[in-house]
Amino acid sequence: MRNWIRFPAAQGTHSKQAHADFPPEGVYEREIGRSGFFGPATHLHHKHPPTSWIAWEGELRPRAFDLNQLGGTATANPFQAPIILKNAHCQYRLWRCCEPMLSLARNADGDDLLFIHDGGGELFCDYGHLVVGKGDYVLLPRSTMWRLVPDSPMTILMIEATNEAYQLPEKGIVGAQAIFDPAVLQTPQINAAFIAQQDEEKWQVIIKRHNKLSVVTYPFNPLDAIGWHGEVCVVKLNWRDIRPLMSHRYHLPPSAHTTFVAPRFVICTFVPRPIESDPGALKVPFYHNNDDYDEVLFYHEGDFFSRDNIERGMVTFHPAGFTHGPHPKALKAGMTHQKAFTDEVAVMLDTRDALEVTDAGSSVEDPGYVYSWCNRDEENNE
Ligand SMILES: [Fe+2]
Numbered sequence: 001m002r003n004w005i006r007f008p009a010a011q012g013t014h015s016k017q018a019h020a021d022f023p024p025e026g027v028y029e030r031e032i033g034r035s036g037f038f039g040p041a042t043h044l045h046h047k048h049p050p051t052s053w054i055a056w057e058g059e060l061r062p063r064a065f066d067l068n069q070l071g072g073t074a075t076a077n078p079f080q081a082p083i084i085l086k087n088a089h090c091q092y093r094l095w096r097c098c099e100p101m102l103s104l105a106r107n108a109d110g111d112d113l114l115f116i117h118d119g120g121g122e123l124f125c126d127y128g129h130l131v132v133g134k135g136d137y138v139l140l141p142r143s144t145m146w147r148l149v150p151d152s153p154m155t156i157l158m159i160e161a162t163n164e165a166y167q168l169p170e171k172g173i174v175g176a177q178a179i180f181d182p183a184v185l186q187t188p189q190i191n192a193a194f195i196a197q198q199d200e201e202k203w204q205v206i207i208k209r210h211n212k213l214s215v216v217t218y219p220f221n222p223l224d225a226i227g228w229h230g231e232v233c234v235v236k237l238n239w240r241d242i243r244p245l246m247s248h249r250y251h252l253p254p255s256a257h258t259t260f261v262a263p264r265f266v267i268c269t270f271v272p273r274p275i276e277s278d279p280g281a282l283k284v285p286f287y288h289n290n291d292d293y294d295e296v297l298f299y300h301e302g303d304f305f306s307r308d309n310i311e312r313g314m315v316t317f318h319p320a321g322f323t324h325g326p327h328p329k330a331l332k333a334g335m336t337h338q339k340a341f342t343d344e345v346a347v348m349l350d351t352r353d354a355l356e357v358t359d360a361g362s363s364v365e366d367p368g369y370v371y372s373w374c375n376r377d378e379e380n381n382e
Pocket residue numbers: 288290295318324
């Protein structure tokens with residue numbers, strides 16, 4: 001346990017409750033938070049939105065990438081899919097899989113988490129056969145042998161927990177069955193489809209280790225299990241099985257939506273949910289600097305209620321070091337409670353260590369994103 005210097009202190013005009021019952025209208029709350037949303041925090045009340053900059057120089061900035069523009073780069077091998085962001089603890093790729101994989105894949109560098117953005121098909125792996133489709137997370141334990149047979153072109157977000165394993169988050173006072181019951185996780189089956197694909201043909205396994213590929217050839221299909229028992233297994237979770245925590249009186253932090261954790265990052269899922277209804281409650285994500293984490297959001301479906309001009313298949317990247325928060329139009333819509341429900345589905349990656357944008361990421365960057373909060377007219381209207 002870390003022994004933070006923490007005691008409640010206050011100055012000037014302020015509310016007692018974070019994210020609710022602000023001082024007079026036209027005041028903008030900013031959260032300064034440590035250790036993601038788990039550590040000590042302070043809430044400041046500002047006269048201007050902290051995102052209302054008018055110029056920005058230097059490398060650090062909010063960034064957005066339109067991964068739809070990478071759509072043409074289908075690869076037979078997932079390890080050749082372009083990496084968008086990376087650090088020593090994770091790799092964040094977008095993979096287009098349009099044809100049945102002719103080789104097996106095996107990632108010896110760490111667990112892989114797939115999120116299926118588009119398309120669907122069949123997964124064959126060490127543990128059997130699993131039908132996978134849009135909106136599924138598929139967690140592949142390190143060194144699982146697997147292949148996909150798409151029945152429609154698949155677009156997959158692929159996040160490697162380098163040298164590590166994914167686990168479930170601590171659910172604390174709401175208990176293990178909240179958000180999703182572990183019983184909704186689906187696992188592959190040794191079924192007729194799996195047995196039918198077992199053959200005596202030559203098969204190759206592409207193994208990734210230390211980011212280098214090796215190829216092992218067998219004179220038979222090594223997905224030849226006739227049964228298994230145990231605790232290590234591929235698991236599937238669809239976002240539709242997530243029942244999000246929410247409060248009608250308090251805007252919960254992103255950490256309430258944590259789905260998977262690795263030692264140096266977390267994966268959160270934002271799924272459709274009611275927007276706060278209490279008159280005093282904040283109704284859009286609060287301005288904050290999450291000073292210990294880089295934040296990455298992939299937009300899967302729906303209307304992204306805190307963002308203007310963001311489409312499905314896009315990624316926003318807000319590195320630590322500055323304050324971010326809702327776009328002006330979204331803020332205005334939230335303040336006037338124009339929506340009672342959000343239908344957004346988004347996957348968030350929050351990393352404890354700085355992420356590096358790759359050339360593939362930079363190639364589809366929207367250079368104007370840093371100025372997308374510059375909507376003075378919207379602010380003046382409030
Ligand atoms: Fe954030």
